[in-house]
Amino acid sequence: MSELSIKGLHVNVEQKEILKGLTLSVAQGQVHAIMGPNGTGKSTLAYTLMGHPRYTVTEGEVTFKGRNLLDLSTDERSRLGLFLAFQYPVSIPGVTVANFLRTAVNARRKAQNPGDRGIPIPEFRKLLREKMDMLKMDSAFAGRYLNEGFSGGEKKRAEVLQMAILQPEIAILDETDSGLDIDALRIVSEGVNLLREQNVGVLLITHYQRMLNYIKPDVVHVMMGGTIVESGGADLALHLEEHGYDWIREKYENGIISG
Amino acid sequence: MIENPVIVTKKHKETKDSEPRLVIKPEFFDSDPVVRDYRMRSWDLFNSLPIPTDKDEDWRRTSLKEIKFDQFKLLDQITKNQVRIPAQLSEPMADQKHGGQVLLTPWESTLHLDPEIEASGVVFEDIKQAARLHPQILQVMLEKILKSRTNKFSSLAGALDIIGVLLYVPKNVQVKAPLQSVYWVPTGGYVHALHVLVYLEEGASVTYVHESSSPTGVAEASLHTGIMELYVGEGAHLNFVELQSWGKNVINFMRENVTIEKNGGIDWVFGALGSKITKNYSDLNLVGEGSTGKMSGFYFTDGQQHLDHDTQQNHLAPNTTSDLLFKGALLEKSRSVWQGMIYVAPNASKTDGYQSNRNLVLSKDARADSIPGLEILTDDVKCSHGATVGKIDQDQIFYLQSRGLQREVAESLIVEGFFDPIMQRIPFEGVKTRFQNAMKEKMEHIA
Numbered sequence: 244m245s246e247l248s249i250k251g252l253h254v255n256v257e258q259k260e261i262l263k264g265l266t267l268s269v270a271q272g273q274v275h276a277i278m279g280p281n282g283t284g285k286s287t288l289a290y291t292l293m294g295h296p297r298y299t300v301t302e303g304e305v306t307f308k309g310r311n312l313l314d315l316s317t318d319e320r321s322r323l324g325l326f327l328a329f330q331y332p333v334s335i336p337g338v339t340v341a342n343f344l345r346t347a348v349n350a351r352r353k354a355q356n357p358g359d360r361g362i363p364i365p366e367f368r369k370l371l372r373e374k375m376d377m378l379k380m381d382s383a384f385a386g387r388y389l390n391e392g393f394s395g396g397e398k399k400r401a402e403v404l405q406m407a408i409l410q411p412e413i414a415i416l417d418e419t420d421s422g423l424d425i426d427a428l429r430i431v432s433e434g435v436n437l438l439r440e441q442n443v444g445v446l447l448i449t450h451y452q453r454m455l456n457y458i459k460p461d462v463v464h465v466m467m468g469g470t471i472v473e474s475g476g477a478d479l480a481l482h483l484e485e486h487g488y489d490w491i492r493e494k495y496e497n498g499i500i501s502g
Numbered sequence: 503m504i505e506n507p508v509i510v511t512k513k514h515k516e517t518k519d520s521e522p523r524l525v526i527k528p529e530f531f532d533s534d535p536v537v538r539d540y541r542m543r544s545w546d547l548f549n550s551l552p553i554p555t556d557k558d559e560d561w562r563r564t565s566l567k568e569i570k571f572d573q574f575k576l577l578d579q580i581t582k583n584q585v586r587i588p589a590q591l592s593e594p595m596a597d598q599k600h601g602g603q604v605l606l607t608p609w610e611s612t613l614h615l616d617p618e619i620e621a622s623g624v625v626f627e628d629i630k631q632a633a634r635l636h637p638q639i640l641q642v643m644l645e646k647i648l649k650s651r652t653n654k655f656s657s658l659a660g661a662l663d664i665i666g667v668l669l670y671v672p673k674n675v676q677v678k679a680p681l682q683s684v685y686w687v688p689t690g691g692y693v694h695a696l697h698v699l700v701y702l703e704e705g706a707s708v709t710y711v712h713e714s715s716s717p718t719g720v721a722e723a724s725l726h727t728g729i730m731e732l733y734v735g736e737g738a739h740l741n742f743v744e745l746q747s748w749g750k751n752v753i754n755f756m757r758e759n760v761t762i763e764k765n766g767g768i769d770w771v772f773g774a775l776g777s778k779i780t781k782n783y784s785d786l787n788l789v790g791e792g793s794t795g796k797m798s799g800f801y802f803t804d805g806q807q808h809l810d811h812d813t814q815q816n817h818l819a820p821n822t823t824s825d826l827l828f829k830g831a832l833l834e835k836s837r838s839v840w841q842g843m844i845y846v847a848p849n850a851s852k853t854d855g856y857q858s859n860r861n862l863v864l865s866k867d868a869r870a871d872s873i874p875g876l877e878i879l880t881d882d883v884k885c886s887h888g889a890t891v892g893k894i895d896q897d898q899i900f901y902l903q904s905r906g907l908q909r910e911v912a913e914s915l916i917v918e919g920f921f922d923p924i925m926q927r928i929p930f931e932g933v934k935t936r937f938q939n940a941m942k943e944k945m946e947h948i949a
Contacts, residue, residue: 293904296896321906333901337919346915347905354906388919405905 245308245324245412246270247292247444252303254284254291261287263469264303267446271412274445276455276480279466280488285448286330288466289417293327294320307413322354326411328402330418334390340401341371341385344408351409374407378434395422403434406443413444420454432457452484465491523553524571526693528661534633537664540644544660551654563839563871564781564810569753574693574725577608577663585609587686588715594682595711595743595932601679602626604667607686608694619677624708625670626681629697632668639670643699646761647731651785656757659695659727666697666729671706671738680709680741680930687715690722690751698730702738702766709741711933715776716749723751723778730758734766736790741769743933747940748776750805756782764790764819771928772799772828774809775940785814788822788850798927799828800937803836803868804944810839815857817850817883826857829924831917832868833944843875846883853883861891862920864913914945 247269254262261284269275277285291298292305294317305312312320335343345367352359362370371385378400390398399419406414416435420428435458439445447458455463455477463480465473465488472495473479483491528545532538554561585607594600602615604626611628619626625636632640647660667683685696698712714728726748734740748754754777760768774780786795801809815824830838844855861870872889894916902912918941925934 293900295900316909317900317903318906318908318912321904327904329901329904333895333897335898335902335916335919337922338915343902343905343915346911347902347907350906350908350911354908388922409905 245444247312247325247413247446248306249292250304252288252291252305253301254287255299255301256287256297260301261469262291265466265470267464267471269413269444269446271444272439272442273462274439274447274458274460276447276449276460276463277466277471278449278452278463278480278483281450283466284469285466286417289327289415289448292320292325292415293317318350321409321411322351324412326406326409326414328399328406328414328416328419330421332390332398332402334388334393336388336391338389339386340389340404343389344371344405347405347409370408374404377407377437378404379430380404396424396427399423399431400427403431407434407438410438410441411443413446414438415446415448417448418450419447420449420451428454429457452480455480467491467495524574524658524693526574526576528576528663532633532664534637536637536641536644537633540648541661541664543648544657547652547657548654548661551657553654560812560841561781564779564808569779571725573691573723575691577692577694585686585688587684591684591686591713591715592682593932594680595713595745595936596680596682596709596930597932598679600682601677602681604628604683605686606665606667606684606696607688608665608692616679619679622675622677623672624675624677625668627668629664629666629668629699633664636668636670639701640668640699643668643701643731643733646733647729647759650731650759651757651783653757653783655727655755655781656729658693659697659729659755659757662693662695662727664697665695666699667712669700669708669710671702671708673703673735674705675703676706677708680711682711684712685714687724687726688717688720690720690724693725693727696726696728698728700732700740700742702734702740704735704763705737706735707739711743711745711930713745713747715745715747716752718749718776720749720751723753725753725755727755728757730756732758732760732768734760734762734768734793736763737765738763739767739769741929743771743773743928743930745773745933745936746776746780750776750778750807752777754780754782756780756784758782758784759787760785760795761787761789762793762795765792766790767794768796769929770795770797771933772797773933773937774799774801774811775937777809778807780809781812782810783812783814785816786824787816787818788824789818791819792821793819794823795825796927797824797826797828798924799826800921800924801828801830801838802833802941802944803830803838804833804947805836806834807836809837811841813840813842813857815842815844815855817844817846817853817855819847820850821852822850823854824856827924827927828859829861829921830859830870831862831864831920832870833864835865835867837869839871839873840889841871841873841875842887843877844885844887846878846880846885848879851880851882853880853885855883855885857887859889860920862917863891863893864917910945914942917941917945
């Protein structure tokens with residue numbers, strides 16, 4: 244059983260501390276939702292876990308499958324089974340979705356077995372078609388340049404497609420619901436649920452509860468001021484939807500004063 | 503005493519200017535008067551022109567100062583080296599089995615032309631052979647060379663022992679199978695010249711692939727100066743692919759001139775991978791109404807390579823169309839220059855001209871200069887240009903790495919994607935594969 248374990252994580256961005264001692268564990272097969280107002284460090288957490296060079300860990304530890312994640316390069320983290328669905332995926336002009344995915348699959352195979360000659364084309368085609376069908380994507384999509392000229396919904400769907408092909412053990416979804424209309428949200432959520440059935444652990448970062456109508460979380464965390472201030476079950480999200488964050492903010496600030 | 507240093511400085515400059523002299527004395531023993539006359543006129547022209555300096559606008563970014571011209575000797579006709587051309591060079595690059603092939607070295611040539619194609623009147627042969635068998639066609643082409651834009655090094659090319667290929671396609675003959683020529687120079691130390699001459703009569707069409715190449719491991723430098731003169735008659739169409747894969751010790755000067763008659767067209771693909779220094783002039787002359795030219799170029803440099811491409815799209819008749827896309831990537835300490843000009847003559851109304859040059863600089867020590875230009879002397883035209891010099895976006899690298907691609911694989915993929923628009927313009931898998939392999943080799947070499 245793979246587990247992503249974060250302990251007392253402090254992270255700076257350009258000398259400014261954004262994460263201030265965050266602790267969290269996500270096991271395979273679980274869905275943890277992280278909610279919270281803007282600017283509390285949710286995306287910083289996502290980028291830090293994936294190893295973006297702009298984010299500096301000053302304190303704390305992150306382990307995944309018994310390895311110190313912070314010692315690994317971004318590509319090693321990916322190959323170990325971590326995945327990040329980006330809020331704003333960048334475009335790679337001239338590289339088709341299919342070509343990119345095949346390269347990504349082969350990078351995994353080659354890391355495992357240096358003599359590997361890459362996935363046979365028919366096998367890859369079958370895999371790609373199967374996952375695209377699952378996400379109700381038109382087959383022409385595979386021939387388009389990665390994220391180039393994609394609509395918001397297409398970008399998010401492409402992120403979930405990548406996740407479906409790469410089959411991570413833990414996936415971080417960074418605001419995957421933003422920019423999706425209700426149909427796209429349903430399709431993307433169904434895709435995530437299918438992966439969850441295959442025992443993927445999910446760390447789902449979101450502003451809104453609406454995605455949680457489709458993807459039922461095991462645990463809901465509220466982030467504020469660079470740390471987790473409240474955790475609970477799925478009903479916590481509903482409560483937040485109804486009452487907003489003010490009650491937590493009050494409780495948290497009072498807590499700091501009294502603590 | 504005060505004036506002395508001034509005099510010294512001037513003297514110093516003078517010796518520098520006179521340093522890079524070629525110390526060669528070509529002999530004109532050609533049995534064919536057409537060739538002999540051409541060579542002698544070129545030699546006179548060569549001697550009348552000064553060596554370009556960095557004061558000449560074209561040469562401001564490409565210096566000749568480091569070149570020791572006196573080290574190059576004329577090709578020695580006595581040592582007729584037996585040369586084997588590497589097999590990969592003679593493999594078909596235009597997908598189908600070729601209809602004809604000319605394999606050239608400075609000392610010998612091997613010719614092959616499908617008998618059916620030959621029977622249709624197509625001439626595809628070594629220039630020396632053409633001088634004997636088809637002197638009239640050769641004479642027409644050599645005259646065209648002397649009448650078009652020449653320079654110091656193209657006139658040098660004309661003066662040297664004539665080596666090259668002549669392709670002639672008669673009126674309304676459509677050559678289906680592609681033709682290919684290879685020029686292979688196995689040794690260093692020489693100054694040598696190659697001529698590629700193509701003449702398409704009215705309504706003719708052909709696909710022609712040429713590659714100039716030499717081994718990478720030769721220590722001695724060489725000076726190659728080449729001339730390409732292409733003529734596309736009325737309603738004729740030429741698919742022309744030229745690849746330059748010289749070794750890293752070659753100084754390469756090229757002068758290319760294409761003339762397109764009424765409703766004729768050229769699809770011109772241009773690939774540059776090798777040489778130490780290249781200065782390449784490519785002129786497209788749309789002289790006939792409704793003529794079109796598409797120019798697609800790629801270059802990929804590493805080490806200390808310096809490649810300078812100077813393109814000219816001359817719209818000299820109404821309703822003419824040109825479309826140029828040159829893309830280059832640069833590694834290590836290499837440098838590239840692209841200088842382009844679209845010229846629209848006063849009578850060339852309804853011209854549609856486009857030029858674009860994109861560069862991807864992959865190392866902090868590499869440098870790309872990109873200088874577009876328009877000179878439009880009439881109204882009612884559509885002309886535009888674009889030039890960019892960029893680096894790989896680190897967020898792209900991070901994104902690809904987050905999918906498990908090692909950094910160097912991510913970079914290769916981005917470079918591959920960068921060149922994709924050019925690859926899309928090349929209709930031949932063989933040419934694409936050659937370039938992609940060279941690209942991978944260069945990327946692996948720095949990883």
